Amino acid sequence: MLSPQSTEVIRATLPVVGAAIGDITTLFYRKMFDAHPELERDLFNRGNQKQGEQQKALAGAIAAFATLQLEPDSAKVDLILSRIAHKHASLGITPDQYAIVHEHLFAAIVEILGDAVTPDVAAAWDEVYWLMAETLTTMERGLYQLAGVDAGDVxxxxxxxxxxxxxxxxxxxxxxxxxxxxxxxxxxxxxxxxxxxxxxxxxxxxxxxxxxxxxxxxxxxxxxxxxxxxxxxxxxxxxxxxxxxxxxxxxTPFGDLTMPDDNSPLLLASAGIGCTPMIGMLNHLVDTGAERSVSVIHADRSIADHAHRAELSTLVDKIPAATLHRWYEDLGTHVAFGSVHEGRADLQDIAVEPDTQAFLCGPMPFMLAMRASLLERDVPAQNIHYEVFGPDSWANT
Structure with a gap:
């Protein structure tokens, strides 16, 4: 928890820092990669750097974490940082690397904000950074211990x-x-x-x-x-x-998109290659003889583009209370029938129980549309889980 003095400084400066955080994170990465080119070459996703997605995600995470120090919400903090911690663990990140980030992030803050970074302002934002870093390193330490490996030895x-x-x-x-x-x-x-x-x-x-x-x-x-x-x-x-x-x-495997071990109804919604975690979940349900209600939603460009198409159908058929609904933007010479639809995925005619646990994976627009539909059907936000391979722009919204 932030000290009272730092809390008031953050409250006063958050609008200014928030407005400049995109410029700050862009300059930060440039400075860090200039000093440590091996990080860009051997650790960070070069594609996300070129597109600017990583910069946006970092900016959002810092701003969101700082905001949550003013009105503490531990559940929201866990949501934001848990996903980052799992990603860091899957990369083998170690505590000493946070010092490298700190050095170049604060150099970028000073360069962008100039004289606005007084000693009090610098101290307050320094406290925010290390609070965030220490929370992450604690989470990552726990993940490494759970996996039975030394920190970074993954x-x-x-x-x-x-x-x-x-x-x-x-x-x-x-x-x-x-x-x-x-x-x-x-x-x-x-x-x-x-x-x-x-x-x-x-x-x-x-x-x-x-x-x-x-x-x-x-x-x-x-x-x-x-x-x-x-x-x-x-x-x-x-x-x-x-x-x-x-x-x-x-x-070693990591990731926080995991099913609750109970009998709550499930909704597994995927698009494109986002089907892969759902295939893993369905394999587990079949392997354990699950009888819980499972609605499986998949959207794809065409039947030919649908990876694991036959396996998906076979797995759903082996679960007594499971149903499969598929949408294809282009059905080719085929016609829509039963649970096979043409167009984009739509939950309008699918029964969704209020206590459903929903799992989403696919392009961000698809997942946001599914989330909006589920919220309209009175599924609690905390019951909607997702996976995104790349910088996470959802958790910060």
Whole structure:
């Protein structure tokens, strides 16, 4: 908790700092990467940096955390920082790296705000930063302990035992240990990081949901090649270059998109490759003989684009109280029938019980639309959970 003196300084300066936080975080990253080019090359997502998404997410997180120190809301703080802590753990972040961030973040604050950064202002924002950093390092320490690893020691080498085409643009990779022992179990919905060395020598890291049965000895992820600006450089590299028998550098699983272990009704809504954590959850429900009510919603561009299409249907059929609803923007020569619809996903005709626990994964516009619909159906906000692979702009809103 902030000291009373710092609280009043933050209250007075938050509008000014908040208005400039986007410029501050942009300059911060530039300063940090100038001093530590290895961080941009080997740790941070270069694509998100080019698009400015990481800068926006950091700015939002800092502003939101500072605001919550004025009117404390522990649940909101946990929501914002828990997701960051899991992401940091999946990257192997250690406490000493927070000092590097502090040095360049405060240099950026002073450069952008100039004379407005008096000693009292600097001290108050310094207190906010270290309070946020200490909260995160405590969370991350707990995650490392739960995973049974030392801080930052999350990487292991695995072998690809199987590669299966799930759609024209998506492959699933089954990962096994090098010595044949069982890989650690994970909670359905969690992800792991994959690190690859690209042709230019950079070691880039991305996260992929685990879509295998959590209790199995092996792990399975799915990778979709992405064309755009920028291209998905890690996913495209994996799709084009990684095959059976090769080794891959991955981390211990992390992630806070996990199902409650009760009989509450579930709604699993995904779009595109966002189906992967849902496949993992459904595999778990089938494996444990679950009889709870499950509504599965999936949206995709076309039937041909739908990765894990057959597996999704098979898993839903094995759960007694599960129903599947699919939407395709383009049905081609097929026609809409029953639970197969043309257009964008819509919850209007789907029964949603008030105590439903909803899990969402897909493009941000899809998830925000699903969230709005669920709120209109009286599903409590705390019952709506989501996963986003990239900077998180939801939790800060």
């Amino acid at each position: 990487w292991r080498t695995v072998r690809i035992s199987e590669r299966v085409l799930q759609s024209a643009d998506t492959v699933s990779l089954t990962l096994t240990s090098l010595d044949g022992s069982a890989l650690p179990t994970f909670a359905p919905g969690q992800y792991l990081s994959v690190g690859v060395t690209l042709p230019d020598g950079a070691r880039q890291i991305r996260q992929y949901s685990l879509c295998s049965i959590p209790s199995s000895a092996d792990w399975r992820i799915s990778v979709k090649r992405i064309s755009g600006t920028p291209d998905g450089e890690v996913s495209n590299f994996l799709y084009n270059n990684v095959f059976e028998g090769q080794e891959l550098s991955v981390t």
